[in-house]
Amino acid sequence: MQVEIWSDVVCPWCYIGKRRFESALTHFEAETGEKVDLVWRSFQLDPTTPKDAKQSVTEMLSEKYRVSAAEAKAMNDNVTTLAAAEGLDYHLDLARASNTFDAHRLIHYAAEHGKQDEMQERIMQAYFTEGRHVGEIDTLVELAVEIGLNADNLRRVLEGDVYSANVRADIQRAAAIGVRGVPFFVFAEKYGVSGAQRMDVFLQALEQTWNEIRVQQPTLISATSADADGCTDDSCAV
Amino acid sequence: MQVEIWSDVVCPWCYIGKRRFESALTHFEAETGEKVDLVWRSFQLDPTTPKDAKQSVTEMLSEKYRVSAAEAKAMNDNVTTLAAAEGLDYHLDLARASNTFDAHRLIHYAAEHGKQDEMQERIMQAYFTEGRHVGEIDTLVELAVEIGLNADNLRRVLEGDVYSANVRADIQRAAAIGVRGVPFFVFAEKYGVSGAQRMDVFLQALEQTWNEIRVQQPTLISATSADADGCTDDSCAV
Numbered sequence: 001m002q003v004e005i006w007s008d009v010v011c012p013w014c015y016i017g018k019r020r021f022e023s024a025l026t027h028f029e030a031e032t033g034e035k036v037d038l039v040w041r042s043f044q045l046d047p048t049t050p051k052d053a054k055q056s057v058t059e060m061l062s063e064k065y066r067v068s069a070a071e072a073k074a075m076n077d078n079v080t081t082l083a084a085a086e087g088l089d090y091h092l093d094l095a096r097a098s099n100t101f102d103a104h105r106l107i108h109y110a111a112e113h114g115k116q117d118e119m120q121e122r123i124m125q126a127y128f129t130e131g132r133h134v135g136e137i138d139t140l141v142e143l144a145v146e147i148g149l150n151a152d153n154l155r156r157v158l159e160g161d162v163y164s165a166n167v168r169a170d171i172q173r174a175a176a177i178g179v180r181g182v183p184f185f186v187f188a189e190k191y192g193v194s195g196a197q198r199m200d201v202f203l204q205a206l207e208q209t210w211n212e213i214r215v216q217q218p219t220l221i222s223a224t225s226a227d228a229d230g231c232t233d234d235s236c237a238v
Numbered sequence: 239m240q241v242e243i244w245s246d247v248v249c250p251w252c253y254i255g256k257r258r259f260e261s262a263l264t265h266f267e268a269e270t271g272e273k274v275d276l277v278w279r280s281f282q283l284d285p286t287t288p289k290d291a292k293q294s295v296t297e298m299l300s301e302k303y304r305v306s307a308a309e310a311k312a313m314n315d316n317v318t319t320l321a322a323a324e325g326l327d328y329h330l331d332l333a334r335a336s337n338t339f340d341a342h343r344l345i346h347y348a349a350e351h352g353k354q355d356e357m358q359e360r361i362m363q364a365y366f367t368e369g370r371h372v373g374e375i376d377t378l379v380e381l382a383v384e385i386g387l388n389a390d391n392l393r394r395v396l397e398g399d400v401y402s403a404n405v406r407a408d409i410q411r412a413a414a415i416g417v418r419g420v421p422f423f424v425f426a427e428k429y430g431v432s433g434a435q436r437m438d439v440f441l442q443a444l445e446q447t448w449n450e451i452r453v454q455q456p457t458l459i460s461a462t463s464a465d466a467d468g469c470t471d472d473s474c475a476v
Contacts, residue, residue, distance in 0.1 A: 002275060017467075033403035034407055037275055037277055112273070114351060114353060166271055166273060169270070169272055177452075177453065178455050182469055186456045189454065190456060194458060194468060195467050196467045213427045215414045216415060218425070221442075230251045230432060231419055
């Protein structure tokens with residue numbers, strides 16, 4: 001069963017939602033023996049953030065919502081407390097405003113190497129906990145190498161335009177299917193859950209989807225299917 | 239977009255179907271920018287084959303279909319010619335009757351390490367081209383190491399019972415959704431294609447599914463979704 005998650009690597013609720021979803025996933029997979037196929041989808045909360053942004057997130061929030069530095073800090077403290085409840089160590093005072101387009105390209109690259117979830121996790125940790133600038137190519141290369149990706153091609157990939165089409169395709173599909181905020185979870189291309197819901201909401205969504213799809217007969221779309229070459233349990237048309 | 243393929247590693251039409259599907263996939267991904275999420279599902283053509291089977295496939299076919307060795311060879315020659323048209327080098331005269339349960343467990347293990355497709359391919363090549371006994375744990379460990387999996391835990395995994403539940407879950411789901419022969423392709427848990435169809439049939443299935451799902455609004459299944467914590471393009475409730 002496939003689950004797609006639209007998120008941005010700088011979205012504080014996305015990281016919290018990731019942990020809550022992961023708890024549900026652990027329960028679900030142990031219960032059913034099914035390995036869920038997790039796909040991270042790109043979304044940009046603010047595509048206008050410059051690639052060479054130098055602001056802290058606190059400064060950025062103050063400007064954006066026209067609040068004082070103290071008020072921005074209070075907003076951060078609230079989400080930090082909720083993150084801690086999920087075992088996450090947010091240091092939003094250190095966080096650096098970052099354009100996330102290249103980070104999403106890197107996550108698509110990592111997917112080709114079977115490390116999409118690890119890359120997503122590493123970038124989020126770098127941004128929320130370590131105060132790293134995840135809009136900078138140098139930082140992204142370091143993080144990728146840390147999870148075991150080969151550095152040789154990586155800089156060339158990131159300095160070029162590779163995977164831009166994949167990032168844009170995700171963003172366009174989000175718009176097409178009505179995603180207005182992240183995190184947004186799509187189960188088996190059929191059901192949606194919006195936001196960092198409680199663990200039991202995710203578990204229920206996984207179970208409901210699974211109960212339906214595991215017995216759902218796919219519609220045969222090839223007219224010639226019945227005649228196609230194949231093997232059955234007790235005969236193989238070799 | 240997800241595509242699931244039920245197949246057995248000793249099914250001659252499955253390997254041919256894999257190549258035809260891969261041609262379609264290359265076209266589709268280049269055309270759309272979408273990276274298809276490919277999942278190999280377990281299926282056993284003959285679960286009664288002993289784990290320590292010593293027969294050649296020619297002997298096994300002769301017994302099973304009560305044909306002479308010459309007739310069994312003619313059956314093999316036919317599929318070998320069709321395989322060659324897809325660039326596959328079948329040597330069914332060398333092929334060894336194998337119980338495939340452990341091979342499927344290994345493919346599930348490889349999936350956890352982002353190498354499911356490589357493992358599936360390596361095992362099929364070993365069986366169809368190299369005359370390797372893919373029912374034997376020693377052979378499976380060798381093949382896994384060749385594609386870069388760590389040998390340390392592997393033997394323990396294969397000698398134990400790990401991933402058996404996953405293999406059985408795939409087989410049970412195949413039965414539940416009406417798969418009677420392999421290869422069987424399921425597109426986005428919605429459409430099915432049975433058999434080693436021509437490349438253009440697969441391409442059409444990919445395109446049709448994609449055209450539908452990329453604009454299909456998932457049904458929101460959480461009553462509280464609208465209130466959930468999340469970030470939107472121009473506000474983030476931190």
